[in-house]
Structure formats: structure tokens, C-alpha cells
Amino acid sequence: AEEVVRLRAHFETFNQRLAEGGTIGRTLDFLCQEVHRELNTLGSKCRESGVAERLVEAKSAAERVREQIQNLE
Secondary structure, three states, X not given: OHHHHHHHHHHHHHHHHHHHOOOOHHHHHHHHHHHHHHHHHXXXXXXXXXXXXXXXXXXXXXXXXXXXXXXXX
């Protein structure tokens, strides 16, 4: 449950930074790293195959977002 709470907080911060605009590439890149860490932690704790598959998809999506953010800089 802790990881889910932190993920939500990271997503909220991510959305706030996007709304603010300005020079936000590094901040968003850092938040993507944090999201990836939380997803990894969830994956190591989860033993259900359906959830594990979704975590892999989520990690892939987070990595695609991170690649796009790195193009901002």
C-alpha cells in the first residue's frame, strides 16, 4: 500500500509540474525515475501473474514517457 500511495503522489506532482510549465524536464525525469522504482518494488512484492503483467506494461509506459521527457532538455 505504501508504494501505491507514493505512486499517486508522484503522479500528482508530475501533473502539477506539467500544468506550471517552464523548465521542468529534469524534475519530470526525476519523477519518472521514482515511478519506475515504485513499480519495481511493487513487482518484487507481487506474486500474482495478472498484476505482474500489468506492472511490466506500466514500467514500459513509464520508460517511454521518460524518453520523451529527455527530449525536452
